Amino acid sequence: MSPRKSAVESAATRTRIVERAFDLATSEGLEGVTIGRLAFDLGMSKAGVIGHFGTKEALQLATLDSAVERFRRRVVDRVAGVPAGTRRLARAFGEWVDSMADAEGHAGCFLTSVATEFDGRPGPVRDAVLAALSSWSAYVASELRTAVELGELPVDGDVGQLVFELNGVALAAHQSIQLHHDPEAPARARRAVVRLLGVEVAD
Template sequence: MSPRKSVAEAAATRDRIIERAFTLASAEGLEGLTIGRLATDLGMSKAGVIGHFGTKEALQLAVLEAAVDRFRQRVPGRAVGARPGTERLSRALHEWIDYMTESEGHGGCFLTSVASEFDGRPGPVRDAVLDALSRWTAYVTGELSTAVEAGRLPPLTDVDQLAFELNGVILAADQSIQLHRDPQAPDRARRAIGRLLKR
């Protein structure tokens, strides 16, 4: 076996582990991931699974990184062509709601679930979640500031407060979709977003 093929196969195996771990963590929580369960599901040894990451925490961080990449491509990534400001932000928020309701999103938002799971647990996983959500908040405030500068929102708009309220709508939508199984939740969230961005 050539070294190049060996490296490629190792990377493919690592990706397969992360994919399965993401699916399991979406249903059972990131902390609930066990090396034994992954090894059984993938037909590997425990040593073979952990050997790609070193520790369970490193595996959790790899899964979280994959989740952030999916989110970035699926939510702000699909809003790239929209006009900067409220139009682009509205599209991104609507994409996030759609993502929550699709099978691809596993019936809710992975990042929101992990944030709730680790918000009181200091450590690298919590830090990584905080960093990802802080970048999202910066995206939201950036688009809101652009809208204020362009005159699409009132000049005295409190951008930080509006970002807080919009993120509150998303959190409420996630809980209503995932916990309450409320079929009206996506439409309620979209109406709330529209009202907030048109004031």
């Protein structure tokens, strides 16, 4: 086997492991993903699984990186062509809420769940999810400042407060969808976002 082919196959195996870890973590929590379970599900040895990451923590971080990339593609990339400001934000939050209500077995928000799981546990995983959510808040704040510049929001408005409230809507939607299985949660969340941003629709 050539070194190039070996590297490609190794990368493919690593991707399979991370994808299965993501699937398990959505239902059992990131800490609940064990090397033994992954090995069994993938038909691999435990050494074969851990050999791609070195430690369970490294596997958790790789899974989290995958979740961040999924979020970027599902939410941020989908609204890139929408006019900046309140319209883009309304659409972005709508995409986020829709992704929480996804019928493909990944209900809820992975990052929100991991944040709750690790918020009181200092370490690299907590740091990584904090960085991801802080990046999202910075994105929201940037769009809000653009909205102020465009005259869509008042100049004397509190951007930090609005970021807090918008993210609060998303957190409420996550709990209503994940815990209460409320079919009205996505629509309620969209209406709340529209009201906070002062836009007519969250197209």
